[in-house]
Amino acid sequence: MASSVERLSEPANPSIREQTPAWIGVDWGTSNLRVWVMNSDNHPLHALESSAGMGTLEPSQFEPTLLGLIEPYLDASRVLPVICCGMVGARQGWSDAGYLTTPVDQQSRAQAHFTQTNDKRISVHILPGVKQLSPADVMRGEETQIAGLLLQTPTFSGTVCLPGTHTKWVSIENSTINSFQTCMSGELFALLSKQSVLRHSVQSENWSDEAFDQAVASVIEKPETLASALFSLRAESLVNAVPDEVLRSRLSGLLIGAELASCRSLWSDKKVMIVGDAKLAGLYAQAMSTLDSQVNLVEGDAMTLSGLIANYQSQLELQR
Amino acid sequence: MASSVERLSEPANPSIREQTPAWIGVDWGTSNLRVWVMNSDNHPLHALESSAGMGTLEPSQFEPTLLGLIEPYLDASRVLPVICCGMVGARQGWSDAGYLTTPVDQQSRAQAHFTQTNDKRISVHILPGVKQLSPADVMRGEETQIAGLLLQTPTFSGTVCLPGTHTKWVSIENSTINSFQTCMSGELFALLSKQSVLRHSVQSENWSDEAFDQAVASVIEKPETLASALFSLRAESLVNAVPDEVLRSRLSGLLIGAELASCRSLWSDKKVMIVGDAKLAGLYAQAMSTLDSQVNLVEGDAMTLSGLIANYQSQLELQR
Numbered sequence: 001m002a003s004s005v006e007r008l009s010e011p012a013n014p015s016i017r018e019q020t021p022a023w024i025g026v027d028w029g030t031s032n033l034r035v036w037v038m039n040s041d042n043h044p045l046h047a048l049e050s051s052a053g054m055g056t057l058e059p060s061q062f063e064p065t066l067l068g069l070i071e072p073y074l075d076a077s078r079v080l081p082v083i084c085c086g087m088v089g090a091r092q093g094w095s096d097a098g099y100l101t102t103p104v105d106q107q108s109r110a111q112a113h114f115t116q117t118n119d120k121r122i123s124v125h126i127l128p129g130v131k132q133l134s135p136a137d138v139m140r141g142e143e144t145q146i147a148g149l150l151l152q153t154p155t156f157s158g159t160v161c162l163p164g165t166h167t168k169w170v171s172i173e174n175s176t177i178n179s180f181q182t183c184m185s186g187e188l189f190a191l192l193s194k195q196s197v198l199r200h201s202v203q204s205e206n207w208s209d210e211a212f213d214q215a216v217a218s219v220i221e222k223p224e225t226l227a228s229a230l231f232s233l234r235a236e237s238l239v240n241a242v243p244d245e246v247l248r249s250r251l252s253g254l255l256i257g258a259e260l261a262s263c264r265s266l267w268s269d270k271k272v273m274i275v276g277d278a279k280l281a282g283l284y285a286q287a288m289s290t291l292d293s294q295v296n297l298v299e300g301d302a303m304t305l306s307g308l309i310a311n312y313q314s315q316l317e318l319q320r
Numbered sequence: 321m322a323s324s325v326e327r328l329s330e331p332a333n334p335s336i337r338e339q340t341p342a343w344i345g346v347d348w349g350t351s352n353l354r355v356w357v358m359n360s361d362n363h364p365l366h367a368l369e370s371s372a373g374m375g376t377l378e379p380s381q382f383e384p385t386l387l388g389l390i391e392p393y394l395d396a397s398r399v400l401p402v403i404c405c406g407m408v409g410a411r412q413g414w415s416d417a418g419y420l421t422t423p424v425d426q427q428s429r430a431q432a433h434f435t436q437t438n439d440k441r442i443s444v445h446i447l448p449g450v451k452q453l454s455p456a457d458v459m460r461g462e463e464t465q466i467a468g469l470l471l472q473t474p475t476f477s478g479t480v481c482l483p484g485t486h487t488k489w490v491s492i493e494n495s496t497i498n499s500f501q502t503c504m505s506g507e508l509f510a511l512l513s514k515q516s517v518l519r520h521s522v523q524s525e526n527w528s529d530e531a532f533d534q535a536v537a538s539v540i541e542k543p544e545t546l547a548s549a550l551f552s553l554r555a556e557s558l559v560n561a562v563p564d565e566v567l568r569s570r571l572s573g574l575l576i577g578a579e580l581a582s583c584r585s586l587w588s589d590k591k592v593m594i595v596g597d598a599k600l601a602g603l604y605a606q607a608m609s610t611l612d613s614q615v616n617l618v619e620g621d622a623m624t625l626s627g628l629i630a631n632y633q634s635q636l637e638l639q640r
Contacts, residue, residue, distance in 0.1 A: 099559075135548075136555040136562075166517070166551060182551040184516065191511045196504065197486070223544035227575075227582035228455075231486060231502040235456040239419075242456075255547075262547035 019045055021073045023081040024122070025308035026066070027301075028088035029141060030055040033065070034301075037073050042309045046073075054087040054094075062094035063117050066124075074121040081315065082124045083308050085144035089113065089126040099131035099138065104177040109147055110314035127311060130177060137182050141304075142168045145275050148306030149298060150175050158271030162300070163280045165190070167259065169266045181266060183259040186280075189252060198230070198251065201237035206245035209286070215253025216260070216287045223261040229254050256287045267293045276300040339365055341393045343401040344442075345628035346386070347621075348408035349461060350375040353385070354621075357393050362629045366393075374407040374414075382414035383437050386444075394441040401635065402444045403628050405464035409433065409446040419451035419458065424497040429467055430634035447631060450497060457502050461624075462488045465595050468626030469618060470495050478591030482620070483600045485510070487579065489586045501586060503579040506600070509572060518550070518571065521557035526565035529606070535573025536580070536607045543581040549574050576607045587613045596620040 022040035026033070031053035037046040052065045066082070067074075074080060089097030097113035112125035129140035142162045149160060150172070160170045165186040171178045193202050219226055233251055236242040260267065267288065272295045274281045274288075281297055288295050342360035346353070351373035357366040372385045386402070387394075394400060409417030417433035432445035449460035462482045469480060474495060482488045485506040491498045513522045539546055553571055556562040580587065587608065592615045594601045594608075601617055608615050 131555075131559050133559060135552055136559040137552065138555050138558050181548050182555065183547045184551045185547065187516055188550075191515060195511060195515065196507055223546070224578075224581040224584070226543070226546065227503045227505065227578040228501050229582075230508075231504045232455055232457065235451075235458050235502065238458050239451050239453060239456040258544075258547040261544040262549075264544070 021045060021080060023083065023312055024070055024073070025305060025312070026082060026084040026088070027086050027141070027144075027304045027308070028054055028062075028084055028093075029086045033069075034304075035066075035069050036305055036308070037070065038309075038312075042312070044305065054090065054092070057094075059094060062088065063119065066122075067119060070122075074119075076121060078121070079123045080121060081312065082122050083112065083127065083312050083315070084124065085127040085304070085308060085311075086141035089128060090140060093126075095126060097126040097128045099129045099140075100143075102130060102132045102177055102179055104130050104143065106147075106150070106175045109143070110311065110318060112311060112315065125315065130180070132179060135181075137180055139168050139170075139180065139182070142170070143177065144307035144311070145300060145303040146170060146172065146177060146307070147310045148303035148308075149273065149275060151306050151310040152303075153273075156271075156273065158273065159266045161267075161272055161274045161284060163274065163276040163284050167284075169263045171266060181263055183262060185255040185259045189255050192230070192251060192255075193248065198233050198247075201234050202244055202248040202251055204244035204248045208246045208249040211246040211249040212253040212283070212286070213290075215250040216257040217290070219254050219257030220261050220291075223258060226254060226258045252283065253287070256283060260287060260291070267291065269293065272296070273298060275303050341365060341400060343403065343632055344390055344393070345625060345632070346402060346404040346408070347406050347461070347464075347624045347628070348374055348382075348404055348413075349406045353389075354624075355386075355389050356625055356628070357390065358629075358632075362632070364625065374410065374412070377414075379414060382408065383439065386442075387439060390442075394439075396441060398441070399443050400441060401632065402442050403432065403447065403632050403635070404444065405447045405624070405628060405631075406461040409448060410460060413446075415446060417446040417448045419449045419460075420463075422450060422452045422497055422499055424450050424463065426467075426470070426495045429463070430631065430638060432631060432635065445635065450500070452499060455501075457500055459488050459490075459500065459502070462490070463497065464627035464631070465620060465623040466490060466492065466497060466627070467630045468623035468628075469593065469595060471626050471630040472623075473593075476591075476593065478593065478614075479586045481587070481592055481594045481604060483594065483596045483604050487604075489583045491586060501583055503582060505575040505579045509575050512550070512575075513568065513571060518553050518567075521554050522564055522568040522571050524564035524568045528566045528569040531566040531569040532573040532603070532606070533610075535570040536577040537610070539574050539577030540581050540611075543578060546574060546578050572603065573607070576603060580607060580611070587611065589613070592616070593618060595623050 019039045021037045023038050025036040033050040033052050035048040036044045048069050088094050095115040100108050112127050115124040130143045131138045157173050162168045167183050170180040192198050233247045272293045275298045339359045341357045343358050345356040353370040353372050355368040356364045368389050408414050415435040420428050432447050435444040450463045451458045477493050480490045487503050490500040512518050553567045592613045594604050595618045
């Protein structure tokens with residue numbers, strides 16, 4: 001198990017730093033583990049990160065991995081609640097937290113899966129994912145970011161787009177996840193740019209907005225051109241010596257354009273909130289800037305923490 | 321360099337087996353090397369195969385690799401012509417044979433690139449690939465299969481489809497390659513089924529014609545659905561326990577359907593000749609069976625050998 005721990009932030013005010021932790025928020029994805037040590041006002045006292053993602057761990061390794069990070073904050077005299085979201089709740093994770101089935105409203109989101117631990121100083125709950133029966137779809141982690149968004153903007157109605165390896169397009173109304181759709185453009189980009197014949201033609205640190213925009217527009221207009229447009233990136237490099245940065249930007253534009261074409265009903269004439277890291281979410285916003293939708297950007301990590309807070313509050317209320 | 325040599329065929333008639341070789345035909349692709357030892361009537365005396373594909377070799381290794389296979393047929397008293405096609409003529413191959421530019425007619429196809437060797441018992445020529453300037457595209461090897469097809473069916477007019485890792489769709493008229501289009505569905509299928517998240521849901525030795533046909537039809541009708549249909553394979557497995565054989569067949573159908581959608585002008589209302597191995601070419605024929613085109617199948621290796629013969633004959637005529 002290769003892992004590294006990094007202290008992400010340290011509150012400037014010593015009085016906050018010395019406060020007693022009230023609970024722990026955990027975002028445990030396939031390749032990363034993030035931990036927030038929270039006070040009773042729901043402010044983070046410490047933020048920690050490790051590369052010990054769910055994909056690198058056996059079920060028996062989750063508890064010691066978590067304890068290795070949070071040991072300094074534990075106290076034998078009390079039980080610290082730990083709320084986890086993400087792939088940690090998959091069948092191959094720490095403990096199968098199952099799925100809620102769409103439509104998923106605020107009340108059902110309060111559910112969490114209690115996970116037995118050997119260490120009695122913690123009480124671990126893992127949030128379930130969300131599934132849709134037809135067309136079949138699944139998410140695990142994004143539902144928490146949406147809960148966070150709805151904690152901050154309870155009246156939001158429209159589509160939430162969460163770009164990533166597997167981008168989610170989620171239709172929200174009355175604080176309810178009605179339906180959603182997943183596209184694997186992020187994974188396709190990684191496979192094609194690193195492992196296909198195109199890898200010889202798209203290795204560049206630079207970027208061309210013009211090439212990206214043109215590719216997006218061409219695929220949205222004619223989605224059927226995608227299959228032949230992909231190999232043409234290699235051919236343009238061999239035949240016309242088109243620079244790698246243009247071809248890399250074009251590959252990204254082709255894949256995001258194909259995704260937009262497949263999700264048209266979810267953004268056309270809709271309010272769209274894009275939740276993610278600045279770079280990737282920014283590309284989606286750029287691709288959509290000329291389309292018939294109102295697009296706003298929100299930072300993804302902040303929404304995850306907000307979603308964990310929303311769930312912690314729900315747990316407290318359930319206990320009253 | 322890992323390689324294995326296999327004697328593929330041995331003529332039953334001893335009088336043929338003992339005939340003097342007249343020339344050598346070579347199909348040297350990225351992952352395989354095939355060699356035919358030919359008599360003066362253009363019949364193969366021996367067929368050999370090795371895994372020493374172009375992708376595994378440094379430029380200096382090509383000549384010794386070939387000699388290792390054909391040494392028994394060489395004679396110090398004469399020079400044996402060797403005609404090669406395929407990726408051996410790429411910039412990273414034995415020697416850059418360049419490209420002919422479309423339109424490519426029978427006369428231009430007689431060109432071949434003389435390659436200097438240390439061993440004076442052989443005279444090596446490598447056939448050039450074909451490039452198209454706009455839209456940019458390239459082929460290397462398929463042009464020889466097309467020459468073979470035109471040797472056998474000189475009057476063919478229509479589209480030749482050559483399925484493979486990078487499938488080529490080639491428009492032929494008056495024995496001329498007018499234009500062509502490449503789709504990388506074969507490489508996409510390999511990447512998605514072996515290395516993406518879909519790999520967990522498509523590992524099966526079995527097959528469902530029904531799932532394949534439905535997927536082809538759905539993407540041809542609505543090409544814009546491809547991007548979201550891909551992840552739904554994983555979701556159908558998780559949510560509805562759809563069997564792997566159905567999902568594998570569906571993945572193949574989605575990718576071939578997307579390819580057919582992108583190449584519609586090349587098969588709609590056209591005669592289509594599919595050149596390839598029985599399994600993959602058969603899938604393309606099945607996908608096209610309900611479409612508005614006349615489809616015929618031809619075995620790919622036979623066309624490669626026929627194309628090498630066509631070129632050898634052209635070389636002889638040039639020398640007269």
